[in-house]
Amino acid sequence: MCLAVPGKIISIIEDGHLGLRRGRVDFSGIRKDVCLDYTPEARVGDYVLVHVGFALSVVDEQEAYRVFEALRELDQLDELKESATP
C-alpha cells in the first residue's frame, strides 16, 4: 500500500477534471491520469512517484542516475566473472 510507482509526465492539464491540476503519466507503456496538485514544480518530461492516483514527489535525476550507475557496475562485474571462467 505504500508503494509508489515512477512514471513520466506526458502532458499536463491546468484546470482539468474536478478543478485539480492533472497530468497524463506514462508507466512503461501504461498511461494513467494522475493528480499533480502536490507537485506544482513538476513539468512535462519529469518523472514523478505516484501513489493511489497522486504524484507525491519529482524524482531527482542525479540521484536516480547514481542508482542506475551502481546497477550497471553490478552487471559489468557479472560479465567480468563470466569471462574469467574457462
Add this chain to the structure above:
Amino acid sequence: MEVCGGQTHTIVKTGLQELLPESVTLVHGPGCPVCVTPVAMIDRAVAIALRPEVIFCSFGDMLRVPGSTQSLFDAKALGADVRIVYSPLDALNLARANPKREVVFFAVGFETTAPANAMAVWEANRQGVSNFSMLVSHVLVPPAMETILSSSDCRVQAFLAAGHVCMVMGFEEYVPISREYHVPIVVTGFEPLDLLEGIKMAIAQLESGRAEVENQYARAVRRSGNYSAQERISDVFEVTRRTWRGIGEIPASGLRLRETYSRFDAEFRFTVEINHAEESRECISGLVLQGIRKPYACPAFGTRCTPDTPLGAPMVSSEGACAAYFHYGRRKEDGDTVVSIATAGD
C-alpha cells in the same frame, strides 16, 4: 528493523537475509496498515457495508482481512455493494454519479496515503458532495517506532525508515527519536539495491558508534518532505490516539478528521452496533508485527493459517510479513528455518 511492509516483501522475496553475514539479522516491523487496523474497525466496516443504501469502497487487500466473524469479502458474498478502488477520488466520483446512494471509503494507510485521502475530503467539501464519507483508520510511523524502542523486549539496534512515508512527511521527526534511543535511522527505498545500501549505511553507523538520521532514498525524499501534501493533511486531519491490532493503543499515533469535516466521517454518519470484537486466539500477529517472532514460529503458519484461510491480517495483506513468508519462503532441510525461494536451491 524495516518498518514498511513493502520493504519486508522485497527482503523476503529476494532472499536478502540469506545474503547477509550471520551477525546481521533483519526483523520486520508493523509497517502494514492493513495488518494493524483494529478488529473493531473491520467489524464497523462490515456493518456499514451491509446497509442497502451504501456503496462501500476500499483498496483491494482490506477485503480479505478477517473481522470478529466476517471480512468485507464475506459481506460482498452476502450481497453488500463492496467495490475495490484504486484511488479515493474514484470513490468520490462514484458518490457524484450515484446521488441516491451513500458512498463510504475505507481510509486505511500510513502517512503516504494521507495526502490522497485529505484531497478527497477537501474536494468533497469544496464541491458540496453530501453523500460521501470516509471510515478513517490512518496510522503514523514514528509513534510505532517509539513504542517498539521503549519496549523491554526490544532487540532493534537500527531502523530502516519507510521511504515513501518520508517522501510525504520528510525525516525531521526522526531526529529526536534517533537521539533519545541512540539508534541509527536510515530512510530507505524499496528496490533490493536500495535496501542493501540502507542496511550498509546503518551498519556503518553502528560500527562507528554514530546514531544519526541518514537518507539513502535521496532520489525521492527531501529532508522537509512534500510541503503542500503536509498542508492539506493538516487542513483535513488531526492527530489522535489509535489502537493497533496486535499491539494495543498507542497515544498520538493516528489521524482522524477534524471537527469541521465531521459530516464526512462515517463513524458519525452511521451508528452501528459492534459486539465485543474478538481476535483469533491462535494468531500471534502482535508478536510478528513488533519483530519479536518470525511468522514461521507460529504453530498455525501454513497449516490452519494461509492466505485463503487467514487467522489474522498479516497473512492476508500484500504487505504482511506472514504472507511474504508464505509466498516466498521454503523450509530448509533442518525442518525449522524458512528461507526465501531465491536461495532455496542452496
